Amino acid sequence: MMPRTDDLILFAQVIELGSFSRAAEAHGLTNSVVSKRIARLEAELGSTLIHRTTRRLTLTEAGRVLFERAQAVAQSAQEAFDAVTGYSDTLQGHIRMSVPTISGELLLAEAVAQFCELHPAISVDMSLDNRFVDLIGEGYDLVIRTGHLEDSSLIARHILDSRWTICAAPAYLSRHGKPQVPEDLLQHNCLIYSYQESGARDWLFNRFGETYSLRVSGNFSTDNAAALRKAALAGHGLAYVPRCLVYPDLQAGRLMELLPSRVGKVLGIYAVYPYNRQPPRKIKLLIEHIRARYMAIRHYF
Template sequence: MMPKTDDLVLFAQVIELGSFSKAAEVNGLTNSVVSKRIARLEKVLGTTLIYRTTRRLTLSEAGRVLYQQAQLVAQASKDAFEAVSGFSQSLQGHIRISVPTISGELILAEAIAEFCELHPIISVDMSLDNRFVDQIKEGYDLVIRTGHLEDSNLIARRLLDSRWTICAAPNYISRHGKPQTPEDLLQHNCLIYSYQESGARDWLFTQHGKIYPLRVSGNFSTDNAAALRKAALAGHGVAYVPRCLVYPDLQAGSLVELLPHQVGKVLGIYAVYPYSRQPPRKIKLLIEHIRSRYMDIKHYF
């Protein structure tokens, strides 16, 4: 016996909403009916999907696998109904989005608030977080991330490239000299941005078209980009950061760019969303809006 499609959709809703009672309320059902339908789904599949306690629901391993697929079924059903009803031509509902702190503070907070003003019956909940969130498990509709995509259950659209830069304050350079080669940095106090995918002390450089790491050292590290920028501005050392973070400082002369033609770190900025044949129109329009705002200040990157 095959599972019923509406039971799969209901299962996805239970997990997304976090309780049987909320799923029951959304669908105009009683708690007992929701419980019976999830039990029927488990019986058909021959495995436990959800461990129930008085305070929370926990997915089994089989439940986690099914949840990913059930979300696709739910989205496909929604797309089909929207295509027939014409709902897809209107923009309404709620979007949960996670964005990196630098881009969030630099441009995305204003850009997303502007999007909400343009589409007043859409609400957006924006979280600023550098970590690679579990988009499906944590229920994000859209994630903006800098780095590399590995999860095959997600689709990533490249928005633009983010180049990194090495910089220091003029007073630091006057006291310690200006590095002429990457290896000169071994004699300098390098400020470490510890929140990176790997190798926070392994700064990347390019030589003869190839990228190579150089391990630097320093007496200050932080996982907060704004704190690192302030330490560099105060003349405490040399920083290796996304160029967009310090672009105004470089233009004002508060920071000086070092070894600009030898820096080897460039990362893509992506809009990431769960796999489906046709993402909701509101998500597609939000991605386009975000991309256009990035393009407005692409010289920062």
């Protein structure tokens, strides 16, 4: 028997919202009805789609494949309804997104909250996380990523480039001197931003148009950008961080930028979403809203 299209759409909604109860509420159904319809879908396909625990839903391999297709079915159905009813003039629904901690705290929390205020029928669940989340497997609609994109099943919209900087407090430099060349850093206490699993101590520099790494050392490391900034402000060492994190401190003289012409780390910031023929209009509008907020403070980067 061919699975019913509305069951596929309901299945996609369950995964997107993360629970049977939320999907039931969104569709005006009871939990038991949603559970029975998903069980019917599994029976018709002859495959278990979801592992259910008391705390979370986990997709099986078959479930992950079907979820990607079911999202496309739900999107195509919505586009068809929009084309006939003109409903695309108003936006509604739920968006689950993940953003880096620095950008999240700097501008995205406020930007996304403003987007929700502009579109009251839309709700957004925003997670602040530096790791490269699995969009499909973890059910994200949109991710803001800083770094390099390798997954061909995703589409990335470049927003802008984020330049990194080496900085230190005037008090630290008065005690230990100001490095004149990158190799001078080997004699300094370098505070390590260990948000990445590897390469945190390998700082990148430019030389004759080429990029090379220099392995530094220090007595303090953290995976939290705010903690690293505070350690640098307190004069405990040099920090190698995204410039946007410390831009106000550089402007106010609380931190001094070092070797600006030699620092070689620049990472792109991207809006990333699963590969579909056409992302939902609400996602496209949210990306444009976010991009405009980044552009408004591009001098931070």
